[in-house]
Amino acid sequence: MPWVDARQDDSRPALADPPDRSAADGVLTDLLRQPAGQLTPSVYETGRLVTLAPRLPGHDRRLRYLLDCQRTDGGWGAPEGYALVPTLSAVEALLSTLAAGRPAGVPRDELRAAAGRGVAALSGWLGTTRRMSVPDTPAADLIVPTLVEAVNGHLHSLDDQPDSRWLPTTAPLSLPAGMDRRRLDALRGLLATGRPVPQKLLHALEVLGPAARRRADVVPVAGAVGASPAATAAWLGEPGGTTEPSLAYLEDAVRRHDGPVPCCTPISVFERSWVLANLARAGLRARPAPSLVAELTAALGPEGTPTGPGLPADADTTSVTLYALARAGHPVHPASLIRYEQDGHFCTWPGEDGRSVTTNAHVLEALGWHAGRSTADGDPEARRLLRLARWLREQQHPDGRWCDRWHASPYYATSCVVMALDRYAPAAVAAEAVDRAVDWVVGTQRADGSWGRWSGSREETAYALHVLLGVSRPVRPGVAESARRGVAYLSATAGRQDDPPLWHDKDLYAPVLIVRSAVVAAQHLAAARPELVGPAPTGRRTLSS
Incomplete structure (x- = not known):
């Protein structure tokens, strides 16, 4: 399988100049204001x-x-x-x-x-x-x-x-x-x-x-x-x-941080790559500053890139960085990921205790984007992607969700896996698993229109909307009403900043701009699907919240 230039597009329409461009640009601007990254204290x-x-x-x-x-x-x-x-x-x-x-x-x-x-x-x-x-x-x-x-x-x-x-x-x-x-x-x-x-x-x-x-x-x-x-x-x-x-x-x-500190700092590569990837998955063609692109490119070495200085390089940060650069039009060949390959899946780092579905979903995205959609039986790259997609499908819980060791919420893990399978796995492997995940999301919505493990949160509601609105499968029963209620919840809670920390480190934390970009991405997906959620509400300033 030849390496395909990352300037190709996937099957989803992207709005070349979406009305919520200012929200995405605002996140990108804030990435440069605090180069070390924005994390909640631990x-x-x-x-x-x-x-x-x-x-x-x-x-x-x-x-x-x-x-x-x-x-x-x-x-x-x-x-x-x-x-x-x-x-x-x-x-x-x-x-x-x-x-x-x-x-x-x-x-x-x-x-x-x-x-x-x-x-x-x-x-x-x-x-x-x-x-x-x-x-x-x-x-x-x-x-x-x-x-x-x-x-x-x-x-x-x-x-x-x-x-x-x-x-x-x-x-x-x-x-x-x-x-x-x-x-x-x-x-x-x-x-x-x-x-x-x-x-x-x-x-x-x-x-x-x-x-x-x-x-x-x-x-x-x-x-x-x-x-x-x-x-x-x-x-x-x-x-x-x-x-x-x-x-x-x-x-x-x-x-x-005015006294208290987070568990990990700085997080420049992690924060920037996740923000760019979140926006790109939703069809928002990000326009990062040349310095940001140069820094992400320079961070990639033969073993990939770590989350922070002094940490080992890992497949998760490496794959999201590769995907983010490719979607921004600056592809780097993903050869560094192969060292993390194991029996049918990828480890986060060599010697990892456990396995991560979100790491493997991100690897599927990075390899799938660079390799294209070929599924020729004799192609070794296609076979690798097929094995990985099947492994991800096998990790799905009976009720349709996925869970992961890097995040407390199943909505994050489910969103990561669904978006990767839907876009970079054959329908014969992905279709049923994606449909089951959509049904699980619809069935677990809270009365106020939100989603969440412990209580409704904007972050988890955004991930749920990624699942409902970001896939190419035929629309499942209940999706339109569920999505409308989720979008209404995000609009009603604009400006709220009391979501619980959900990301795993030694203590739970929230990467502020990554969460914000996930919400912006969800609202953009909603704006791109008016046939499901209705016309975009007035006062689009809420998209930058």
């Missing part, structure tokens, strides 16, 4: 900085952020098991601050009250009779044992102190169901023999504790260790007046 990562770098500027603001984010039940973070990692981090940070005797500008009684509520929540989740399960988030099997050990150490030290009555209990916490210390102990034992830290673990280097400090086998990239403030702080140790690049990286991170 309770987990912020808690680690409170403990690891109390002298770093913004310490009081980080403590205040933790106090302000505590839930009424004493925990932190999202519902279900997603609360465990951020709650452990926040509680350990508060206990560490109290033990150090320097609560700074935050009243000690307030810190004690928050820590006590947090300990009570953890005791309920990790007691002897009930063990909270942990979602498949990065390094959770290393982070949770590390923090349980640290919290138990604080509780033990307070056990015989007369002023510990503010704590509801000093009984030690247990590990969650199905989790043990074996991987953490094996890692520490391996590194004690002089073996280097595996690159994929640099992002969570803080789990090594004091052994992380100034490790000679860890080389910061642009000051960052694993693109993580916590990992960088663990490697750096207390700054002590140093002016080295790692301190500059940390100071820049806390300055950009």
Whole structure:
């Protein structure tokens, strides 16, 4: 199969100059205003900085952020098991601050009250009779044992102190169901023999504790260790007046987020490629600045590109970058993806624990766009695409959805897979799976017209509309009414910015501009399908919200 120039178009009509061009241009402009990327802050990562770098500027603001984010039940973070990692981090940070005797500008009684509520929540989740399960988030099997050990150490030290009555209990916490210390102990034992830290673990280097400090086998990239403030702080140790690049990286991170920090920064390649890809899938022909295109192209090496400096290259970021550049008219051959191929599918990175359907959907897009639509039996590229499409179909749940390890919502995973299968897989493979997904989306809409795992959100509603409006299959029953209600929800909630963080890192986060571009894409799909959703509403300014 010859490589096809990416300036080809797919079967969907694109509006050459759509009326919502200003919304897309606004997102592209904002990409350049904050080159490091826009992410919501992380309770987990912020808690680690409170403990690891109390002298770093913004310490009081980080403590205040933790106090302000505590839930009424004493925990932190999202519902279900997603609360465990951020709650452990926040509680350990508060206990560490109290033990150090320097609560700074935050009243000690307030810190004690928050820590006590947090300990009570953890005791309920990790007691002897009930063990909270942990979602498949990065390094959770290393982070949770590390923090349980640290919290138990604080509780033990307070056990015989007369002023510990503010704590509801000093009984030690247990590990969650199905989790043990074996991987953490094996890692520490391996590194004690002089073996280097595996690159994929640099992002969570803080789990090594004091052994992380100034490790000679860890080389910061642009000051960052694993693109993580916590990992960088663990490697750096207390700054002590140093002016080295790692301190500059940390100071820049806390300055950009006014104290609290995200789990991963910078995210320039990740953010820019996802935004361009979201707009392109909807038929919005993006016009990125030449500098943006040049930076994305330069980021691609023989192994692809990583999400952030110091992280390993991965198939997910690589494939979306390849697809985004191709759709913008600047194709790069996708040969770098082949190193990630496994038995019928692609790994996110070599040695990955688990499999990702969204990574494989993005690979199918990148390879499919560059290869064209040939399905000749004797063509090895066509056979590779066919195997991948079949693998994706096999991962579909019986009810029609897909779920993934990089996002908490099945609407994101389902949107990624449906758009890839519909466009780059033979109908004989994709048609039934796509139809089942459409029916699942129609059947799970909320009464207010939204979609969402825990509550209705603009982000998840956008993904649902991508499924309903972005495919070429014959329209299924209920799609028109469901799409109209979804579009009305987006219009009614324009300007709202309280969607829950849904993206997986060490803690859940929201990539602000990526989410915004997904909403813009959904509204453009609606504008392009007036036969389904009716004419576009007046006041198109809402499209830039």
